[in-house]
């Protein structure tokens with residue numbers, strides 16, 4: 001169908017056919033990035049979950065690989081992680097061989113247990129003898145993420161005890177024998193189920209590092225449906241302690257879920273599923289459904305108001321930049337606009353720094369007042385528009401997909417906002433638009449909005465539009481991005 005082609009992302013991973021959700025088994029090994037994922041190859045609805053697989057040498061050019069883990073009579077192959085075992089600590093490899101080990105959930109109607117599977121190059125992952133390796137006789141116990149904790153010389157698993165709203169911490173010397181070390185929660189947003197925990201040590205912008213525990217919930221997000229939250233704190237090899245009991249939500253829109261961090265990389269890098277369980281099985285593609293976010297480099301930075309916050313930037317995107325599309329900086333008078341045509345069939349990246357030239361001290365006699373609105377509008381001649389911008393008086397940024405006509409469904413809500421307090425009065429946005437997706441990074445990556453978008457026709461015009469006050473565009477850079485996916 002035409003929509004299957006029109007909505008196919010140019011630089012984001014999406015499956016050729018079938019239904020995809022969570023990223024799994026993210027591992028960088030021997031120069032190759034592995035991306036496994038929750039996948040039903042035979043239907044574009046969730047169910048009959050296998051592990052799909054793609055590989056890449058740069059996180060953008062992805063090559064599809066055969067299914068790596070099948071659904072079996074023991075159950076579907078739910079979310080999990082993969083680690084490299086270069087020293088054969090697991091004892092699962094023959095002398096002289098090393099490989100990779102997947103730790104994942106087998107799920108059937110009344111049971112969720114943790115299994116391990118091994119592979120030499122990751123093409124297929126074969127269930128090891130002795131599964132399951134972890135069984136709490138529970139039907140809501142899933143999504144193990146394993147890291148090697150060097151200070152204690154053992155593996156650490158975080159796994160969701162979903163309905164109890166707890167994250168279990170288990171340790172193991174060999175990936176086969178697991179001991180419960182602690183539990184975290186209930187804490188933060190509970191929703192119905194906790195899912196897909198991740199534990200990672202992230203660098204802090206001005207030095208040092210902190211541990212961060214990510215917990216996805218579904219349903220129960222304040223924006224509706226599924227979302228991912230995180231706690232900043234400390235981890236001693238056995239237990240995680242949060243600095244504050246309150247969690248922060250990663251994204252101000254609603255299509256960022258189940259993020260997972262790569263193993264085997266220097267800079268912490270994560271990929272999430274771009275979707276929401278409220279409508280992912282109804283989005284208007286037919287033969288395929290589901291896409292991943294761009295790979296994102298993650299760190300922590302100090303927000304003057306909220307304290308330590310996750311800071312995100314797309315990883316290595318610069319390498320895809322094509323020749324700059326001309327757009328001038330300078331003043332845009334209140335009520336006027338500046339526009340440029342966009343290429344079709346390619347993703348584009350816009351980086352812009354602007355200032356709403358109002359009067360922050362308030363409307364003195366004849367003064368300009370504190371108001372003013374700056375809008376970044378992607379539109380077409382069908383009257384559709386995706387709008388992103390800043391309202392100075394409200395001190396908020398918005399993302400508005402409500403004027404796109406390709407998809408409507410009760411939960412596919414259109415308008416999102418986040419408070420922003422631009423430093424030095426300048427707002428900085430980095431926006432990546434790619435077919436059915438938009439990712440908006442602002443406040444140095446501390447506010448990010450990730451949204452599926454379904455225009456009925458391609459968005460081929462970019463307009464910068466001011467109202468209520470003049471604006472000064474200090475810098476603007478617009479690039480098409482080289483297509484990496486067929």
Ligand code: FRU
Pocket residue numbers: 021022038049078079105142143195196258
């Ligand atoms: C999260 C999730 C996981 C589960 C998987 C099933 O999106 O519900 O908890 O393992 O998807 O596909």
